[in-house]
Amino acid sequence: MWSRMNLSEYKVLFIVVTAVVALFVASPVLSRVLVYPRTEFFSEMWLLGSNHKAEGYPYNISRGLNYTVFLGIGNQLGYCAYYVVEVKFRNETQSAPSSFGPIENRTPSNMQSLFNITAFVADEQDWELPLAFSFDYEVSLDRSQVIFHNLTLNNEISGLEDYSTAWNSTRTVFFGDLMFELWIYDAQATALSYHGRFVDLKFNMTTY
Amino acid sequence: MVEADQTIKDCYLTVTAADKAGGNVSTMLSVLQGAGMLLSRANLALEKGDFDLAYNLSVQSKASLDGFVAEANSVKDAAEHSGFVDFMINVVGSSAGTVGVVVGSFAVWFWLNRRYGKVGHVEQNES
Numbered sequence: 001m002w003s004r005m006n007l008s009e010y011k012v013l014f015i016v017v018t019a020v021v022a023l024f025v026a027s028p029v030l031s032r033v034l035v036y037p038r039t040e041f042f043s044e045m046w047l048l049g050s051n052h053k054a055e056g057y058p059y060n061i062s063r064g065l066n067y068t069v070f071l072g073i074g075n076q077l078g079y080c081a082y083y084v085v086e087v088k089f090r091n092e093t094q095s096a097p098s099s100f101g102p103i104e105n106r107t108p109s110n111m112q113s114l115f116n117i118t119a120f121v122a123d124e125q126d127w128e129l130p131l132a133f134s135f136d137y138e139v140s141l142d143r144s145q146v147i148f149h150n151l152t153l154n155n156e157i158s159g160l161e162d163y164s165t166a167w168n169s170t171r172t173v174f175f176g177d178l179m180f181e182l183w184i185y186d187a188q189a190t191a192l193s194y195h196g197r198f199v200d201l202k203f204n205m206t207t208y
Numbered sequence: 209m210v211e212a213d214q215t216i217k218d219c220y221l222t223v224t225a226a227d228k229a230g231g232n233v234s235t236m237l238s239v240l241q242g243a244g245m246l247l248s249r250a251n252l253a254l255e256k257g258d259f260d261l262a263y264n265l266s267v268q269s270k271a272s273l274d275g276f277v278a279e280a281n282s283v284k285d286a287a288e289h290s291g292f293v294d295f296m297i298n299v300v301g302s303s304a305g306t307v308g309v310v311v312g313s314f315a316v317w318f319w320l321n322r323r324y325g326k327v328g329h330v331e332q333n334e335s
Contacts, residue, residue: 007320018313026306028298080227080237082220082244116251118244120220120237122227156252187221 043081044074044126045182047199061176061203063137069201071180072128075121082120082185083127084192086113089151091165092175096200103196108181114151114158133178135160139207143167146174146205165205174205209254212247212266216240219273222280231287236280243269 023030048070049056058067075081088111090096095110121127136149137160144167148160165174182197219240227233250265 007317007324014313014317018309021313022306022309025309026302029302029306032299080224080233082217082240116248118241118248120223120240120244122234122237156249158252159256185217185220187224190217 038078041077043077043083043182043184043195043197044072045180045197045199046072046074047180047201048072057201059202059204060206061135062206062208064134066132066134068130068132070128071117071131071199072126073119073121073182074126075123078123080120080122083118083195084183084185085117085119086181086183087115087117087153088113088179088181089148089160089163090177090179091163092168092177093166096177097179097181097198106194106196108183108194108198109179111179113181114160115153115156130154135176135205137205139174143207146176146207151178174207176203176205177201178203209247209250209262209266212243212250212270215270215273216243216247219243219276219280222277222284226280226284226287229284229287230291231283233280233283236276236283239272239276243272246272 046054047057048054050058050068052070057069061067071085073083073085075083086108088109090109090111097109098106100106117129119127119129131154133151133153135151137146138149139146146165148163148165150157150159150161152158165176167173168175177200179198179200182195183192184195185191186193219236223233223236223240226236246265246269250262250269253259253262253265
């Protein structure tokens with residue numbers, strides 16, 4: 001006694017096995033095709049306190065004392081980027097970078113850059129630099145203003161001879177603002193352009 | 209100083225090309241970072257009027273990038289070759305393999321049908 005195979009009974013099994021093998025073989029190309037495309041390209045910039053957290057930022061500054069913060073940049077632009085951070089200082093009445101409106105329309109402070117920090121950051125990578133800074137300044141005899149001498153940042157000294165800040169009796173501070181503006185190299189324009197982002201540290205320059 | 213600045217920009221463009229080709233550029237970015245920092249210090253020295261230091265730092269910055277463009281180009285070429293091989297295996301090979309599996313399965317199915325007779329027909333010999 002013998003019987004011939006009834007192939008229709010195996011049809012579904014055959015199709016399933018074929019589909020599984022085909023999917024396995026196609027997995028390398030599917031892994032490229034079925035990736036959700038990146039739609040947002042941007043840069044991040046941050047400052048962390050001395051304990052490497054978003055707290056403990058220096059506020060009451062004493063002359064000659066060293067303070068540490070961490071400056072970070074995240075690159076999500078889709079290519080490795082050439083950034084320059086311009087470090088600027090201002091008092092209450094001087095120009096600050098704009099914070100409102102579309103980011104491409106924002107403008108930097110018109111204060112002179114005291115330090116330039118260069119950062120080359122690969123795509124989807126972060127870059128971080130510890131910054132140790134101190135201010136050398138004196139209070140005028142009538143105690144109405146603070147007159148700055150220099151700013152030391154990571155052992156590099158920059159003169160602040162033309163800088164001063166007046167006493168703000170409403171806020172009871174000698175106000176100082178240390179700004180970090182993010183600039184980016186535009187390969188087509190072959191020049192650095194303001195990237196619309198900044199972080200800053202606002203201080204009360206104390207008299208001790 | 210202008211030369212050192214232009215060298216950094218040229219090197220950055222070659223690194224960007226190598227990165228776009230899929231090469232590993234992390235080491236080269238570290239070298240560029242060092243050159244950029246030296247140039248920043250040179251600029252600061254220039255602003256302070258220390259021309260000797262500014263000159264020395266800009267020369268150091270430029271010197272640290274000697275051979276950089278050639279290295280970046282070789283990384284780019286290697287990445288392009290590797291990318292081509294990867295494309296041939298993972299895209300062309302995988303696509304052709306998938307078509308082969310489907311077509312082969314149909315061929316096997318039809319061969320089985322022809323070899324073992326009508327589909328669904330069961331022949332029994334009872335005696």
